[in-house]
Amino acid sequence: MGHGRVSLREERRPRAQAVARDQALSASPEVDVRVVLFTVAGGQLRVALPRDGDDVRLPRGTLLPNQALDSEARRIVRDTIGFEEQYAEQLYTLSLQEPSGWVLIISYLGLITDSSDGASSRSDLWYPVDRLPKVVAIDRMVIEYALLRLRAKLGYTTIAFHLLRPTFTLSELQATYQAILGRPLDxxxxxxxVVAAGFLEATGDQHREGSHRPALLYRFRAAHDRETYLTPAWSTDA
Structure with a gap:
């Protein structure tokens, strides 16, 4: 070939690349929504890992066209535990290339209060975060990130109250903090x-457990939440 002339093969290459690029852009990736559900039961922070055949994995679902992300996350929570969470927030998004194409994984952090019937301590659903069963690498990474986020928020939000019943003792509050942090506190x-922080108010009632002296019951000052809680509520279209 002389200078200035382009071979047929070279001429076709940009066209083929453009076609491949257009096909990639037109193929919408699958959106996989996964929820890390935490609760405190038996003095331990636990995560929900439903069984899928012989394996356990994070609760999940596939986002349908024209469906809101928060709506799908709520549906996943209801299908997993039978009721809605006390709190949820979107964690982060990652992309994963599968043989069938690209998948977007959008993860959520959810919190629920330990139920009085002991449902949240079921060993076939709830696992202590420090003794996780074998899960796929992506699920483990999402769980670890959710735990990191939860622990970090203890320092500047009132997020721990979403793991407590409406009224609680100071011992129960401390036990919740210790379960999240994984270490004892003075x-x-x-x-x-916590008293100096000003987000507690005494109810005037007491709680007796066994032969111990009755302990004062407290509740969270809801009016204080708007001033200190930095995470937005669910979107209104959920």
């Missing part, structure tokens, strides 16, 4: 700090 310092 009782005197913890109580001094």
């Amino acid at each position: 009782k005197r310092n913890f109580r001094r700090r």
Whole structure:
């Protein structure tokens, strides 16, 4: 070939690349929604991992066209535990290339209160975060990130209250913090700090457990939430 002339093969190459690019752009990736559900039961932070055949995995679902993300996340929670969560937020999005094409994984963090009937301590659904069963690498990464986010938010939000019943003792509040952090806290310092923070109010009632002295019951000051809680509520279209 002389200078300035383009071979037929070279001429076809940009066209083939353009066609491949257009096909890739026109193929919408599958959107996989996964929810990390935490609860505190038996003094332990636990995560919901429903059984799928011989394996366990995070609750999940596939987003349908024209469906809101929050709506799908809520449906996944209801299908997993039979009721809605006390709190949820979107964690992050990652992309994964499968043989069938690209998949977008959108993860959520959800919190529920330990139920009085013990349902949240079921060993076939709820697993302690420090003794996870074998799960796929992506699920483990999402769980670890959700735990990191939850622990970080203890320092600047009131997120722990979504794991408690409406009224609670200071011992129950401390046990919840300890379960999330995975370590003990000094009782005197913890109580001094939470009382000084101003987000608790005494109910005037007491709770007795066994032969111990009755403990004062507290509740969260809801009016304080708007000033200190930084995570937005669910979207209104969910």
